Amino acid sequence: MNRPKLQDVAARAGVSVATASRVLNNRGYLSDDIRRRVENAVAELGYRPNEIARSLIGQRSALVGLIVPTVADAFFGELATHVEGALATRGYKMLLCDCHNTPEREERYLDLLQGNRVDGIISSTHNRDVTGYERADLPIVAIDRRLGAQIPTIRSDNRTGGLLATEHLIARGSRSAVHVTATDHPGNERAAAYRERMIAHRLEPRVMAYGFDVSLDERRAAIETWLTTHPCDGIFASDDVTALMALDWARKTGRRVPDDLRIVGYDGSAALHTAVPGLTTVRQPIELMAARAVEVLVARMSDAAASVEQEDPLPVALRHGWTS
Amino acid sequence: MNRPKLQDVAARAGVSVATASRVLNNRGYLSDDIRRRVENAVAELGYRPNEIARSLIGQRSALVGLIVPTVADAFFGELATHVEGALATRGYKMLLCDCHNTPEREERYLDLLQGNRVDGIISSTHNRDVTGYERADLPIVAIDRRLGAQIPTIRSDNRTGGLLATEHLIARGSRSAVHVTATDHPGNERAAAYRERMIAHRLEPRVMAYGFDVSLDERRAAIETWLTTHPCDGIFASDDVTALMALDWARKTGRRVPDDLRIVGYDGSAALHTAVPGLTTVRQPIELMAARAVEVLVARMSDAAASVEQEDPLPVALRHGWTS
């Protein structure tokens, strides 16, 4: 049996499709009698309007694409949940574009989303060489990433986060804290803040960068090798996963945490906090970032002329655990 | 500037829209000259076919809905990643339906997906009272859940998982191991296997069920209270999150793990394994489950008459860590 269409509803109710459509959309004046007849027909047939046809007419798909490195990562999984929730509240559906950590997929998705006429895109990846966002000509919002002059970026206060983490390690007694991050590029405000505070305290900053395009196993190996060959008494990791790798290394090699080695992570996702509540970390306001991204995107989707001023960074906070 | 349509391409190439369409779809005989002219026009205009219009004609949206409790959870985040990857490989896009752990959203999504004419649905939630799947009349595959007679279920070998975990605890010396799970219903094969093995060893099985509809904080509180009032020397938790809650409780209360208390988790997601590599756990083949679910769904989407035999459970394995 084929899915009923509006025509079937109209036939059953003894009206024209135009009238049936009006009842469905509650548009114009309808007699109570007709209204009832159409509603009955809808119920009896289990009719559900074809949203694809509606999209074609309305020039609006009510679809938003979310591009992330991968939702297998706790931070992005949590971000995705909250973006989805905020979008659903406003009547948008979300196409999940999981890049599996590869730039090629991101490029493909950018294309695919445009072909599918999504109303907007939220992107939260770190592939520096993906062009195409500027050309895209549809509302886009970036999360923690600079995508182009016309594209607003939602981010939290990375500078303050870096300050909090570094000052905390120093206050706890670390003299040789290192910063472990994916890439140590000029725009990395957490690393910049770390360096600034170390120097202010007349301590020598050291940054270990493991690179974006390595697997979790490779990252772990690189960090363990580095830590083994570079004695230190504090670690400020740019994400919680990395911090936990350091914590595990400390356990395996008999370092006492926090006495010998103090560890501070970054992100503060609920999943990792639940897994290891004792980890000291800088908490990003993930839900707020998601909500704000959706808010800004929706504004641009409903009003193409909406301004693109850059947003103020959202607040971060240090969460104290036993690791430092 | 409006997005170019096929009409614009045709005009620019000096052909009819029908011909332009044929070039795009590489259908029928085209002269090289025309082919080239259309391709040039496409490139110059940056034309991208409107997939919504194509869907309407083709009666196929190339869209699949994935319904999960929430991707903020490590297990479901990893499942979502792999489902998405497998679908993308076969040319399907994925609508993420994150229920935020509430049955009402699941019901709504089921409706929404049908309205959006998805070609199929993969569902992996645990809300027992959601009806509507049987009525849905489109290909559906369930993961680790019984949704109806006509709906195939993909699952891993819960019985063997329960056996492995229980036998391991006993072999390590636990005499009073408890099983901690969300709900202890009759279909819970992990709990059944636990009971069976405990009894076989003449030990007394004890199951603590914290319930599905509690927050993480509430779950933690419930478990801590229970453990405090019910001495035991082993814990078989039905998921890694719960196992890690127990591990944290042991640390806080000074229990030595594994000497005083042995802990075994369940699921084995990469995210939690990376966070706490030392956790002993029963690993579900998450990627394989995702791949199989997509495979079965695609079979049913391309052939409505495809059989719905129940699948054999996929293999699980015990991963040894220092917690037991």
Added chain:
DNA sequence: CTGAAAGCGCTTACAG
């Protein structure tokens, strides 16, 4: 080898 026409399932002015 190419074009005119019908149609996918709806909505929306426009008449009446």
Added chain:
DNA sequence: CTGAAAGCGCTTACAG
């Protein structure tokens, strides 16, 4: 208050 007709952006028989 209701219906006939056009149209959203494409594809696909059907002619020629």
